[in-house]
Amino acid sequence: MYSLTDAACRDSFSILNGPPGTQSALFQRRAIAGKAADKMIAKEYYKSIENLIALSNLSGAEERLQEAFVKFPEDPFLWQFAGWVAEKQEDWVSAEQRWGKVCSLFPNDPKWLQLHVQALRRLGRSGDADALLPVIPQDYYKTIENLLAQSDLSRVEDVISDALAAFPEDPYLWQWAGWSSERRKDWVSAEERWRKVRSLFADDPHWLGLHVQALRRLGRAAEADATLLERHDVEQDPRLSIERVKTDFALAAGDTLRKIESLGSGCELGVLQREVGHEPLGLLRWTYIKPEGLLKALKMEFAGVGEISQSQLGRLTSQSEDYWFSDREYTLGRHTFASVEKEPSGVLTGMCRQIKILKRKLLEDLREGEKIFLYKWTDTSHSEVENTIIQIHDALQEYASNPLIFVSRSDGVNAPGSVRKIYDTLLYGYIAHTAAFDGVTESDFESWRNIIANANREFISR
Numbered sequence: 001m002y003s004l005t006d007a008a009c010r011d012s013f014s015i016l017n018g019p020p021g022t023q024s025a026l027f028q029r030r031a032i033a034g035k036a037a038d039k040m041i042a043k044e045y046y047k048s049i050e051n052l053i054a055l056s057n058l059s060g061a062e063e064r065l066q067e068a069f070v071k072f073p074e075d076p077f078l079w080q081f082a083g084w085v086a087e088k089q090e091d092w093v094s095a096e097q098r099w100g101k102v103c104s105l106f107p108n109d110p111k112w113l114q115l116h117v118q119a120l121r122r123l124g125r126s127g128d129a130d131a132l133l134p135v136i137p138q139d140y141y142k143t144i145e146n147l148l149a150q151s152d153l154s155r156v157e158d159v160i161s162d163a164l165a166a167f168p169e170d171p172y173l174w175q176w177a178g179w180s181s182e183r184r185k186d187w188v189s190a191e192e193r194w195r196k197v198r199s200l201f202a203d204d205p206h207w208l209g210l211h212v213q214a215l216r217r218l219g220r221a222a223e224a225d226a227t228l229l230e231r232h233d234v235e236q237d238p239r240l241s242i243e244r245v246k247t248d249f250a251l252a253a254g255d256t257l258r259k260i261e262s263l264g265s266g267c268e269l270g271v272l273q274r275e276v277g278h279e280p281l282g283l284l285r286w287t288y289i290k291p292e293g294l295l296k297a298l299k300m301e302f303a304g305v306g307e308i309s310q311s312q313l314g315r316l317t318s319q320s321e322d323y324w325f326s327d328r329e330y331t332l333g334r335h336t337f338a339s340v341e342k343e344p345s346g347v348l349t350g351m352c353r354q355i356k357i358l359k360r361k362l363l364e365d366l367r368e369g370e371k372i373f374l375y376k377w378t379d380t381s382h383s384e385v386e387n388t389i390i391q392i393h394d395a396l397q398e399y400a401s402n403p404l405i406f407v408s409r410s411d412g413v414n415a416p417g418s419v420r421k422i423y424d425t426l427l428y429g430y431i432a433h434t435a436a437f438d439g440v441t442e443s444d445f446e447s448w449r450n451i452i453a454n455a456n457r458e459f460i461s462r
Contacts, residue, residue, distance in 0.1 A: 045072075049081045051346075053088065061085050076105040083115060092122040114143050114159050121158075129162075137163065137170040144176045148183065156180050171200035178210065185277040190214040216247040249445040250276045253452040256372075256460065260405075260452075261365055263375040263392075264289040264332075268435050268443060283358035286334050291377055291388040293331030298395035301363060304329055306356035313344050313351075325351050369400025372459050374407065378434045382408040393426045403459040405429055407451060417447035419454040427454060 045068040052061035062085055068078050079102045086095035099116035106112050113132060120129035140163040147156035160180055163173045174197045181190035194211035201207050208227070215224035254276035262269040262285045270285040283305075289297070297305070304310040305327055313336070316324040323336040323344065338347045365371050373396060377385055389406045396402040403425045409432075410416045416432035429451030431444040 046077060046081070049078075049085075053081070053085060054346075056088075058085055058089050074105070076102065079105060080112075083112075086119075087115075092119050095119040096123060096125075111143050111146060114155075114162075117162065118155070118158060137167040137173055140167075141172060141176070144173075144180075148176070148179060151183070153180065153184050169200075171197065174200060175207075178207075181214075182210070187214050187217040191218060213247045216251060245445045246275060249449050252449050254278070256452045256456040259372055259460065260374050260455070261362070261371040262287075263294060263373050263404075265291075265294075265375065265377055265379075266434070267335075268376060269374055271435065272443060272448060281358060281361065283355065283362045284332075284334075288331075288333045290331040290379075291375075291385045291392065294375065295388055295392050295395060297330040297332070298366075298392065298398075300329075302330070302359050305332065305359050306352045308348060308352050311348060311352055311355075313348050315340065323347055323351075325355075363399075366396065366399035366402060369402055372403045372405065372455055374405040374455075376407040376434075378407075378409045378431075381411060382406075382414075382428070382430075383411075389428075390422075390426075393423065397425070401425060403427075403455070405451065405455055407431060409434065410447075416444060417450040419451055421458065425459075427451075427458060429454070 045064065049061050049064050049068070052058075052064060061081070065078060065082050065085065068075070069082075072078055079098060083095060083098040083102055086092075086098050096116065096119035099112060099119055102112045103116050117129045117132055120126070120132070140159060144156055144159055144163070147153075147159060156176075157180060160173065160177050163170070164177065167173055174193060178190060178193040178197055181187070181193055191211065191214035194207055194214055197207045198211055212224045212227055215221075215227065249272075253272075257273050257276050258278050258280075260269070260273075261280070262273075262282055264284045264287045266288055267286050270282075273280060273285075283302075310328050312326050312328065313323045314326065316333075316335075321340060323338050323340055323342075324333055325336050325348075326333045336347060336351050338351075375389070375392065377389075385408075392406075393404045396404055405427045407429045410418070410430040414420065414428075414430045416430055418430050420428040422428060429447070431447040431451070433444055435443040
């Protein structure tokens with residue numbers, strides 16, 4: 001089911017706050033006629049309906065919509081909300097009628113056309129749906145791109161299926177299809193789709209690299225190597241090198257990464273887990289926390305984390321588009337992934353509720369002693385925080401026999417990829433750089449691979 005937190009739904013509100021040229025002709029005519037008060041009343045309807053939908057009070061949202069339609073029967077954004085309510089209720093008769101109305105109000109936006117087509121298909125009216133489909137493949141591109149950006153992966157597959165049925169040899173649709181499979185980690189369909197893209201772009205080695213990666217993820221290494229030999233120039237393309245490194249990392253480290261829980265600091269371990277198709281729920285997976293803050297939190301069993309009185313919202317930078325959540329007690333901060341356009345008190349309440357659940361899960365994992373915990377700190381040198389790391393390790397042992405990996409940037413003594421065993425339950429590992437903070441966009445996969453291999457050997461296979 002479509003999430004109302006997705007960007008496609010937020011389009012309904014962002015247009016209203018944009019410059020006059022982005023507002024509908026209907027609103028412009030009202031402004032010219034001196035009906036600004038009506039427009040403000042309409043906006044008040046939008047907010048109350050949005051809140052009711054967010055609370056899953058669909059009957060309340062429907063009542064509010066009907067009240068609004070009495071005053072604003074042609075308001076385009078009210079009709080968008082009406083469509084979302086029908087979708088959430090799986091009332092496909094109403095959804096078809098409402099998306100049809102939205103399409104008449106936004107005739108040049110293929111996003112609403114795709115929602116109308118989907119509702120028709122849910123009603124078994126495939127013939128009517130086919131009759132509405134775009135007549136050129138370019139009409140699909142933006143819709144697919146938007147859905148991928150919103151991570152609406154189930155709907156994007158529906159659109160791709162429609163698009164390829166209408167244009168089975170369009171090369172760019174096949175590229176979008178490949179990216180959709182990649183995002184879903186569906187390596188069977190990814191291999192098939194990248195193979196097709198290669199046949200359509202025979203001279204571009206980039207698609208060869210993606211095809212080879214999919215083959216390797218399927219365990220078909222011999223076939224992948226043979227495929228690489230088809231091109232003599234593949235080593236000259238740097239994109240292929242990083243794709244091979246990622247593939248090798250996923251195959252070597254994937255199983256162990258599923259047993260590792262992040263204690264912070266930063267998002268790099270979370271991104272590496274995503275690279276191997278693992279999406280664990282963790283309190284500290286996307287969190288910045290200083291060593292002394294983590295030590296204090298462990299000793300205090302994260303007391304107060306998730307309490308509104310101990311929490312605050314802000315922006316990480318002046319350009320940030322989402323709120324940054326902070327805990328005042330433990331130097332803990334994390335992304336909320338909630339737009340700064342949203343009302344802050346509601347975001348804070350929702351974040352605190354979520355964080356309390358994740359805190360309870362982390363404490364349970366700590367007491368069970370079945371996870372490997374990893375903490376990375378690269379803001380200062382390893383030697384400056386070594387005593388604190390030892391204390392963090394000791395605090396972990398108060399819960400259970402919890403192994404800890406501490407990762408820091410390499411120094412003049414410890415090379416990237418090297419690992420030191422400090423205790424039976426403590427390893428130090430070293431990386432060359434930190435993704436997104438050292439002027440690079442990719443992790444030091446080779447060093448991470450070696451650190452995780454050592455963790456497997458010391459903590460799992462022994």
